[in-house]
Amino acid sequence: MVLPRSGDVIHVTKAASVQFASPLLFRVIRVHDWPTYEGWVWLDGYELNSAGDAVERRSIFVQVNGLRPVGKAPDPRARNARQPAARPGVLPARTVRTNR
Secondary structure, X not given: OOOOOOOEXXXXXXXXXXXXXXXXXXXXXXXXXOOOOOOEEEEEEEEEOOOOOEEEEEEEEEEHHHOEEEEEOXXXXXXXXXXXOOOOOOOOXXXXXXXX
């Protein structure tokens, strides 16, 4: 039984809890250390849509053995990173090589 970690994306289905008859993708923010039944855990995180965007923050109570890892969440900074705008009339800087 391996606990998910912050940033992990997991597939939550009925195998994790009967309340998840409709499966969902979930990005873990935190695993609580609250006392629970053996094999169960409280998770804080975000429900994800099919594009991997967070649509709702949730706390869920699930059986760890019913969780299926999907992978790490895509870094939203990489997808939303802004590139510096090209300025008209300005050439990019070049490296000057010297003969030594």
